[in-house]
Amino acid sequence: MELLNSKLLQVVDPVYKGxxxxxxxxxxxxNYNADSIETKDNSxxxxxxxxxxxxxxxxxxxxxxKDIDLIKRLGELLEIHPLTxxxxxxxEQQAKMEIFDNxxxxxxxxxxxxxxxxxRSSLKxxxxxSFSRKCKNLENNNVESDELVITQIGIVLMKNVLITFQELSxxxxxxxxEKIVQNTGGIRNMSNDYIVYLIIEKLIGEYFLSIEHLEExxxxxxxxxxxxxDDKYIExxxxxxxxxxxxxxxxxxxxxxxxxxxxxxxxxxxxxxKPFLRDLIENLNHALGMVDHYREWLSSIMEVNLSVLSYQxxxxxxxxxxxxAIFIPLSFIAGVYGMNFENxxxxxxxxxxxxxxxVMLIIAVIMIAVFKKKRWF
Numbered sequence: 001m002e003l004l005n006s007k008l009l010q011v012v013d014p015v016y017k018g019x020x021x022x023x024x025x026x027x028x029x030x031n032y033n034a035d036s037i038e039t040k041d042n043s044x045x046x047x048x049x050x051x052x053x054x055x056x057x058x059x060x061x062x063x064x065x066k067d068i069d070l071i072k073r074l075g076e077l078l079e080i081h082p083l084t085x086x087x088x089x090x091x092e093q094q095a096k097m098e099i100f101d102n103x104x105x106x107x108x109x110x111x112x113x114x115x116x117x118x119x120r121s122s123l124k125x126x127x128x129x130s131f132s133r134k135c136k137n138l139e140n141n142n143v144e145s146d147e148l149v150i151t152q153i154g155i156v157l158m159k160n161v162l163i164t165f166q167e168l169s170x171x172x173x174x175x176x177x178e179k180i181v182q183n184t185g186g187i188r189n190m191s192n193d194y195i196v197y198l199i200i201e202k203l204i205g206e207y208f209l210s211i212e213h214l215e216e217x218x219x220x221x222x223x224x225x226x227x228x229x230d231d232k233y234i235e236x237x238x239x240x241x242x243x244x245x246x247x248x249x250x251x252x253x254x255x256x257x258x259x260x261x262x263x264x265x266x267x268x269x270x271x272x273x274k275p276f277l278r279d280l281i282e283n284l285n286h287a288l289g290m291v292d293h294y295r296e297w298l299s300s301i302m303e304v305n306l307s308v309l310s311y312q313x314x315x316x317x318x319x320x321x322x323x324x325a326i327f328i329p330l331s332f333i334a335g336v337y338g339m340n341f342e343n344x345x346x347x348x349x350x351x352x353x354x355x356x357x358x359v360m361l362i363i364a365v366i367m368i369a370v371f372k373k374k375r376w377f
Contacts, residue, residue, distance in 0.1 A: 014072065014082065016065050018091035020151065023064030023169050025071065030059045030180055034188050037181060045074055052161060057192050059162045059180075063169030065089060071165070078163065079103075080156055088154040088165045095253040097260065097267060104267050106155040106196070106257070109250040110172065110203050111210040150250060153203070155196055157267075162192040164199070176202065193268045197276055200258075204283050207251055211290050214240065218297055225304040229312060237302050241295055248291045255284040322376060326367050330360045 016022050031038045031051045040047070051058055062071060068089065075085045084105050087093070098105040153172075154165035166172065176198045179187050187194065221237060261267040262277045337347070337356060346352045371377060 014068065014086040014089040016068060016089045016091075018065075018152075018167065020091070020149070020168060022066035023167070025062065025064040025067035026169060027070075027074075028061045028063070030177060031056050032180060032188050033057065037183075037188070039177070039181065045070065045077065049077055054160055057160050057162070057188075057195075059164070059192065059195060061173065062163065062165045065091075065165065065167055074163075078156070078158070078161065080163075084154075084156065088152075091152040091167050095250070095257055097257040099266055102158065104157045106157070106267065108153045108155065108200065108203055108254060110149075110151045110153055110168075111207050111247060111250060112149045112151065112170070150246070153199070155199065157192060157196055160192065162195055172202065173199065191270050193270045193273055196268070197273055197280075200254075200280060201276075204280060204287070207247070207287050208283075208290075211247060211287055211294070214244070214294055218294060218301070221298070222301050222304075225301050226308050228305070229309055233305060234302065237298050237305075241298050244291050244295050244298075248288060251284060251287055251291070255281060255288065258284065318376060322367075322371050326364050329363050329367075333360055333363075 026041075027043045027045065027048060028041045029039065029043055029048050029051065033056045036056075038051070048058070048060055060074075062074070065071065065088070071088070072085060074080075075082065079102055081100055084098070084100070087096070087098075087105070087107060093107070095109055096105075096107045149168065151167040153167070156163040156165075164173070176195065179185070179198070180195075217240065221233075221240070224233065258277055258281050262274060262281065265271065265274070268274075268277075333356060337344075349355075
């Protein structure tokens with residue numbers, strides 16, 4: 001199998017594909033059973049392969065996808081199909097699930113929001129598209145605190161071995177590792193299927209944080225809907241809707257995969273996880289419902305703002321129409337007395353100029369009074 005993998009790797013030749021600059025690759029592991037545990041943060045492939053046996057559960061975590069040769073070699077030693085390695089390295093695809101003879105493969109998306117960046121001052125400097133996945137400055141695991149990042153996690157699940165591949169090293173599994181170290185809830189007595197469930201649960205929790213994070217921003221947009229006529233305002237709404245659409249695009253495939261796992265029972269070997277899977281599916285449905293609600297909310301806000309803009313435009317047009325209406329008779333009078341006819345007796349009258357100006361003023365005042373009485377302004 002290892003030789004076959006080597007030949008296939010020459011044909012498939014996996015390379016890293018992603019918008020985020022590849023992070024340095026680090027290997028860590030947790031090797032445990034009910035009675036003992038061993039952990040190491042910076043390890044080597046040779047150290048890890050010596051730990052593989054049927055009496056312990058070995059969780060290998062690969063953080064960062066920069067060292068392609070190391071990941072290929074790990075795949076060869078663990079008999080992971082090269083197409084799976086290619087999927088792990090190609091981070092611009094949707095969540096997916098695949099079943100192989102000796103392992104099960106699950107591809108997940110993480111949505112990270114480190115800090116509220118929906119501030120009006122910052123939005124004037126850069127668009128909301130800065131919250132998208134194109135974060136070129138995430139090299140060396142330095143995540144900007146005001147950006148949302150969508151990354152990928154690949155999970156390979158074998159009999160007593162679990163391998164996780166993180167596109168971005170950020171300590172996402174620290175809480176789960178701590179539970180294993182402390183044996184919280186007797187977790188060491190459970191299969192590695194349960195660890196995968198905890199990982200999925202953790203990622204779904206991050207989905208909710210990222211979605212709920214938008215609420216404050218949308219409320220701010222709602223407050224500004226009747227007060228702003230800035231062209232950037234509609235652009236903010238459109239960018240936020242695109243952002244929600246992207247979240248929806250990342251969450252829905254995971255829900256479909258979990259439904260498939262729950263119905264066909266092909267991924268998890270432990271039937272005890274089925275109720276937990278149903279709970280995860282309900283949570284994802286709730287998250288998708290929140291996304292739809294926020295998009296409808298944004299559509300309503302946009303309609304309100306467009307109505308306000310239309311009302312303001314109508315007011316301007318009304319004022320211009322009144323000014324035009326006032327000047328029409330004045331222009332008529334000026335036009336009449338601007339004609340160069342000789343037989344216009346009033347032109348020779350000394351006070352004719354002042355009389356015409358007075359008549360014009362009286363007409364203007366009367367028309368303004370009429371407009372005011374009708375509450376046209």
